[in-house]
Amino acid sequence: MKSGLLYALAVVVLVLVALGAYLAMPETSKPELDQSRTRTSANGLYVAAIEPEAGGPKLGELENWILTVKTAAGKPVDDAAITVGGGMPDHNHGLPTAPLMTGHLGDGRYRIEGVKFSMSGWWELRFDISSPAGSDTAIFNLVL
Amino acid sequence: MTARRTGWGCAALLASAILSGCGGEDFTPAEKATIASLSLADLPPLPADPTNKYADDPAAAALGATLFFDQRMSRDSVVACGTCHLIDRQFQDDLARGKGAGVSNRRTMPLAGVAWSPWMFWDGRRDSLWSQALTPLEDQREHAATRAFYAHFVADSFNERYQRIFGPLPDLASVPPDAGPFGTEPQKAAWNAMSAGQQEAVNRVFANLGKAIGAFERSLAPQETRFDRFAAALASGKSTGADAKLTAEEIAGLKLFIGKANCSTCHNGPRFTDDGFHNTGVPAVEGLPEDLGRATGATQVAADPFNCLGAFSDAGPEACGELRFMVKDSPRLTRAYKPPSLRGAATRPPYMHSGQFATLDEVIDHYARAPAAPSGASELHPLTLSERERQQLIAFLKTLAN
Numbered sequence: 394m395k396s397g398l399l400y401a402l403a404v405v406v407l408v409l410v411a412l413g414a415y416l417a418m419p420e421t422s423k424p425e426l427d428q429s430r431t432r433t434s435a436n437g438l439y440v441a442a443i444e445p446e447a448g449g450p451k452l453g454e455l456e457n458w459i460l461t462v463k464t465a466a467g468k469p470v471d472d473a474a475i476t477v478g479g480g481m482p483d484h485n486h487g488l489p490t491a492p493l494m495t496g497h498l499g500d501g502r503y504r505i506e507g508v509k510f511s512m513s514g515w516w517e518l519r520f521d522i523s524s525p526a527g528s529d530t531a532i533f534n535l536v537l
Numbered sequence: 538m539t540a541r542r543t544g545w546g547c548a549a550l551l552a553s554a555i556l557s558g559c560g561g562e563d564f565t566p567a568e569k570a571t572i573a574s575l576s577l578a579d580l581p582p583l584p585a586d587p588t589n590k591y592a593d594d595p596a597a598a599a600l601g602a603t604l605f606f607d608q609r610m611s612r613d614s615v616v617a618c619g620t621c622h623l624i625d626r627q628f629q630d631d632l633a634r635g636k637g638a639g640v641s642n643r644r645t646m647p648l649a650g651v652a653w654s655p656w657m658f659w660d661g662r663r664d665s666l667w668s669q670a671l672t673p674l675e676d677q678r679e680h681a682a683t684r685a686f687y688a689h690f691v692a693d694s695f696n697e698r699y700q701r702i703f704g705p706l707p708d709l710a711s712v713p714p715d716a717g718p719f720g721t722e723p724q725k726a727a728w729n730a731m732s733a734g735q736q737e738a739v740n741r742v743f744a745n746l747g748k749a750i751g752a753f754e755r756s757l758a759p760q761e762t763r764f765d766r767f768a769a770a771l772a773s774g775k776s777t778g779a780d781a782k783l784t785a786e787e788i789a790g791l792k793l794f795i796g797k798a799n800c801s802t803c804h805n806g807p808r809f810t811d812d813g814f815h816n817t818g819v820p821a822v823e824g825l826p827e828d829l830g831r832a833t834g835a836t837q838v839a840a841d842p843f844n845c846l847g848a849f850s851d852a853g854p855e856a857c858g859e860l861r862f863m864v865k866d867s868p869r870l871t872r873a874y875k876p877p878s879l880r881g882a883a884t885r886p887p888y889m890h891s892g893q894f895a896t897l898d899e900v901i902d903h904y905a906r907a908p909a910a911p912s913g914a915s916e917l918h919p920l921t922l923s924e925r926e927r928q929q930l931i932a933f934l935k936t937l938a939n
């Protein structure tokens with residue numbers, strides 16, 4: 394009976410150690426995170442690409458990004474409605490700002506204003522894209 | 538594991554009384570980068586305030602300093618900004634809730650570095666220093682007077698100084714002595730009876746008072762601490778004097794702060810704040826009206842006539858990105874508050890937006906337990922912290938206060 398207790402204790406310790414190691418693991422080491430700046434939307438309707446308009450991103454700064462939307466066949470989509478969302482999946486919070494699409498630049502390009510990343514770590518930036526071709530969502534991972 | 542190695546390394550160093558930097562070689566490159574990002578050396582230059590064209594006018598700042606400490610700037614001539622923001626106490630008052638003409642619902646905030654903040658108050662319900670200053674002046678629990686009162690006061694007591702900075706004062710002869718939109722019923726009635734032109738003239742003088750006070754507050758910069766000297770030495774790799782040393786316990790606390798305890802996610806950058814709003818499950822204070830934090834603050838700053846986009850702002854909309862792109866209607870704003878700077882925090886209890894915690898031990902215990910929020914959802918995850926680790930975190934926070 395005593396050895397059973399010891400065994401249980403050992404298991405508890407092992408679990409705690411594993412949990413500790415898991416919690417201590419920096420988020421940036423997640424190997425599966427696809428950080429590419431060009432992604433196909435969830436249902437395959439669009440290919441979306443993002444780039445900061447003036448270099449960056451820099452922590453804590455309000456910045457503009459350019460979003461480029463094309464159909465799966467590679468044709469620029471100029472008439473889309475775009476809404477922006479996102480957050481830090483590991484931290485239970487959203488974006489610190491509410492970015493807006495403020496300009497159709499032509500050639501499938503859109504200006505997104507008011508993007509800010511307020512802490513380092515893994516961020517998701519989500520674009521809901523609606524055009525006559527349909528509604529779909531493109532999600533990008535950024536690690537700051 | 539790393540923390541323990543650092544501890545032994547430092548103990549060995551101390552034992553042999555070597556005076557070179559302690560533990561520097563035990564930080565990973567990522568830790569070194571984070572430490573550098575927290576140090577005062579990384580503080581950007583004082584940001585411009587395009588909403589206040591007098592922001593960098595020395596005469597305006599001098600007038601603002603006078604007004605900040607002048608008790609006549611209140612209904613009963615007993616309350617100044619400096620009554621709650623005490624100059625020798627980091628511009629706060631050591632009370633759970635600020636006390637002026639009455640008792641406020643919130644903890645008085647320290648002011649060092651406030652000019653770097655995009656949002657004012659725990660809930661960010663103002664977006665500039667000058668619009669912030671107007672709020673306590675008309676709060677019945679603080680200065681408790683009205684904007685017409687302040688306009689008359691300036692005309693009587695600071696007439697020439699005012700006009701040299703801001704130009705001619707309006708004719709106030711027909712303006713009632715006490716009138717404002719947030720006063721008593723008679724004061725509100727007097728305000729509503731004024732012509733639009735009179736209201737506009739008083740609002741202009743009132744806004745300019747705020748701009749003078751705001752110009753003064755821009756001079757309140759954060760001070761260098763032992764942590765900053767340590768960080769500078771670590772960055773330069775040079776050996777350091779005794780005033781730039783951290784003990785093994787403090788270094789272990791620093792590693793926890795930027796590592797396992799996740800403090801530096803929200804308390805980041807040289808001011809130890811991300812300038813955002815977070816629900817951390819801080820308990821509500823019994824007896825006070827419901828406090829929804831940023832959920833209310835966002836609505837109020839959008840409606841403030843003195844905000845960045847308002848008629849009294851000297852900036853165009855292109856300078857108002859924080860306001861234009863702020864989050865307005867997310868459930869995450871419920872009971873979300875601004876992370877205060879942790880510089881100097883160790884020597885200014887009590888803590889949190891209504892002084893809920895009396896000691897740093899209580900603060901750390903809160904972060905370890907991560908209780909559910911009274912409303913909204915806490916962003917915290919529970920932490921496993923030994924008693925020793927808690928003391929290490931506190932020891933580190935103390936290096937930010939000397």
Ligand SMILES: [Cu+2]
Pocket residue numbers: 481484486512514802
């Ligand atoms: Cu986060």
